[in-house]
Amino acid sequence: MINELFFMNGYEVYVLSAFGFTILSFTALYLVIKIQFIKEQSKFLIKFGSLNSEKANSAKSQRINKEILANATNK
Amino acid sequence: MFKFFEPNKIFQVTSKAPKYVLFLFIIVFSIGLTEALILSPEDYKQSHAVRIMYVHVPAAWISLGIFSSITFLSITGFIFKNKNFFLIAKSLAPSGFVFNIIALVTGSIWGKPTWGTWWAWDARITSMLILSLFYAMYLISWRIYENEEKVFKVTTFIMILGVINVPIIKYSVDWWNTLHQPASINILSKTSIHSSMLFPLMIMTAAFTLFSLLIFLMKYNTELIKIKNKGLDRL
Numbered sequence: 094m095i096n097e098l099f100f101m102n103g104y105e106v107y108v109l110s111a112f113g114f115t116i117l118s119f120t121a122l123y124l125v126i127k128i129q130f131i132k133e134q135s136k137f138l139i140k141f142g143s144l145n146s147e148k149a150n151s152a153k154s155q156r157i158n159k160e161i162l163a164n165a166t167n168k
Numbered sequence: 169m170f171k172f173f174e175p176n177k178i179f180q181v182t183s184k185a186p187k188y189v190l191f192l193f194i195i196v197f198s199i200g201l202t203e204a205l206i207l208s209p210e211d212y213k214q215s216h217a218v219r220i221m222y223v224h225v226p227a228a229w230i231s232l233g234i235f236s237s238i239t240f241l242s243i244t245g246f247i248f249k250n251k252n253f254f255l256i257a258k259s260l261a262p263s264g265f266v267f268n269i270i271a272l273v274t275g276s277i278w279g280k281p282t283w284g285t286w287w288a289w290d291a292r293i294t295s296m297l298i299l300s301l302f303y304a305m306y307l308i309s310w311r312i313y314e315n316e317e318k319v320f321k322v323t324t325f326i327m328i329l330g331v332i333n334v335p336i337i338k339y340s341v342d343w344w345n346t347l348h349q350p351a352s353i354n355i356l357s358k359t360s361i362h363s364s365m366l367f368p369l370m371i372m373t374a375a376f377t378l379f380s381l382l383i384f385l386m387k388y389n390t391e392l393i394k395i396k397n398k399g400l401d402r403l
Binding site: 102108122133137 | 201206223224281387
């Protein structure tokens with residue numbers, strides 16, 4: 094049973110490389126998108142921090158900006 | 169009519185959803201892998217090589233589905249001048265492209281033990297390769313064009329041209345003599361695949377759908393924050 098599971102009648106190289114490639118692609122795509130997201134989020138925090146209080150209040154009046162700040166600071 | 173699709177409203181959901189989708193994906197993918205690699209039976213002809221189907225087929229289905237969705241969103245966004253539709257379409261593209269590549273690579277790996285070759289210029293495989301070129305052109309267009317109006321026009325044009333290829337991919341195995349086998353799963357007619365293989369295939373399709381949803385949500389949030397970053401510059 095265990096032998097058959099790992100050696101798959103000689104097809105293990107094909108099967109495991111297909112699954113391996115899929116998992117590798119998933120991981121790479123997830124990491125690339127996650128890094129892009131973190132970069133934009135940090136850019137937002139830096140830009141928001143550099144605003145004076147009047148502009149910061151005006152920016153905070155938008156619900157979406159409030160959400161971005163809340164999500165970024167919750168981490 | 170499209171008030172539901174306003175970024176301000178959507179962001180409340182999309183910003184919180186990824187962690188739940190990731191959790192669900194890990195569970196469904198783990199079940200799918202167990203089913204596909206351990207519990208499902210081997211094929212009487214292809215033996216264990218048939219297991220490649222569980223990653224190849226869902227990847228091909230989803231890449232085609234995403235391509236059609238992007239086309240629909242681009243055309244609708246263009247007609248109704250709705251920028252958010254373009255943003256949703258742009259956020260779907262990375263996962264669609266990656267699934268297209270997975271379908272091509274795993275198909276090639278599957279081809280070696282079953283057909284004796286890594287690659288054949290047959291109608292199904294070539295049309296899938298053409299699809300990946302349209303995906304690449306679409307993604308590159310978003311990078312090279314700065315002007316919003318221009319990028320909307322160019323990407324819509326690319327998708328309209330590319331979507332002609334979708335029915336060609338679907339029916340290529342019926343219209344021409346190909347190495348690729350005809351469809352085993354049909355919605356309108358009888359499915360020729362046994363339930364012991366259909367079940368893991370459906371689980372893996374669900375897992376892949378969840379993964380594309382996860383990537384879409386993360387990319388969409390990134391694009392919205394990017395827009396808001398530009399907005400802060402203008403304050």
